[in-house]
Amino acid sequence: MPEPHVMDHASHSPHPDPATAILLRNRPELLAALESVTTRAAAAAEFDSALAALRGARAETDTHRPRTITELGVFLPSNNILYSYVLFGLIPSGFAGHIVMRPSRRVGEESRRIHRIITSDPAFRATHPTDIELTDMTQRQFIARCAQTEAVVFNGRPENAREVGASLPHRTLLLAFGSGPNPIVVGPEAELAATARDIVRTRTHNSGQDCLCPDVVFAHDSIADDLMTALREALRSTAVGPLSDPATTVGPLCYPDAVRQAATFLDAHRGHIREGGRVDHRTGLVTPTLLDLTWDDSFLPPEFFAPVVCVMRYGTATDVSRWLHTPTERRRGMYVSVYGEPKLQPSTTTSGTPRIATAVSLDSRTALDAENGNEPLGGYGPDAGHVRTHGTVTARPLLLSAELGRPGTEKGAEA
Secondary structure, three states: OOOOOOOOOOOOOOOOOHHHHHHHHOHHHHHHHHOOOOOHHHHHHHHHHHHHHHHOHHHHHHHHOOOOEEEEEEEOOOOOHHHHHHHHHHOHHHOEEEEEEEOOHHHHHHHHHHHHHHHOOHHHHHHOOOEEEEOOOOHHHHHHHHOOOOEEEEEOOHHHHHHHHHHOOOOOEEEEEOOOOOOEEEOOOOOHHHHHHHHHHHHOHHHHOOOOOOOOEEEEOOOHHHHHHHHHHHHHOOOEOOOOOOOOOEOOOOOHHHHHHHHHHHHHOHHHEEEOOOEEOOOOEEOOEEEEEOOOOOOOOOOOOOOEEEEEEEOOHHHHHHHHOOHHHHHOOOEEEEEOOOOOOOEEOOOOOEEEOOEEEEEOOOHHHHOOOOOOEOOOOOOOEEEEEOOEEEEOOEOHHHHHOOOOHHHHHHO
């Protein structure tokens, strides 16, 4: 999700489209709902990203021309709940007759609150003929419910996505959004101060609770010491405090299992911690943490939902390339950000997308900065994201309107 930017919400457009106007009119209430599970800065960033996606929706649908479907089923994620409501509810309401969404149990109350705020606005029913329904069904019940829909959006763990896909009829179009480690490679030619700021800003976004945060940073041996110094300074200046404090960047984590996972990893690598490393299980606070690891080509970084910057030193670009091409990383390839490493060159897909193995290659920018709600998300690793249609599974960056606009998807609806 893009970082927050300053915006004059009242004067941005004299005649905003109805959905945008609904968000703007209810901004305080929506931010309050988000701030119960995010920092204030992250809530403001999410609100602005939701607005940006709505404002880009017309151009998106004009480009991809999605076919009209009768019903869409959506498994909502446990973070970015307003943004996801826009991407998979408000925008698709232009081409889906009915949308039924199941919120994550982790943020069910907050998701229902956002749903009530938006749908109870007097302008919603007048301008949105599509019915958007939020259901409290169990996952198993909702999978059965989705068998009646023409398309399904799933956000969550790859193993759950595979279970959902195996349970749906072949006629159902399934978009499965997963995650990946999104490594950042810092080479010998990187501008270290700016790179360190990018790494820390991205890794600590919403206290580290975003699937686009980098789970590992590969640092070339020639610059690793200087990068560690820059990262340590940036982490020390990161504001830690309660979610209610507008200045807070890192606050208590929302998910107890994320706290436990971070604690387990830090305990196992205690000798490599160079900054932070404290975990308070009672409050859920994980302090901004920096680790310094030596090269290990079998290393499998976990998906952190915590402000943990895990640096691993490498000797040659071949080391990193070989790691990206391992079977596990090819499965979960999403993005790889390359800063100042000229020997790590991407290939180009037929669509013009640069990639290394299955990860989309980003030149000197992070996955969080590259994400755009009106463009396909993710890479070419099947665990990072895939589409299932007519019984065939294909891994590629995903955008709902683009998939519904592809030739041949009508067969799925008729089978």
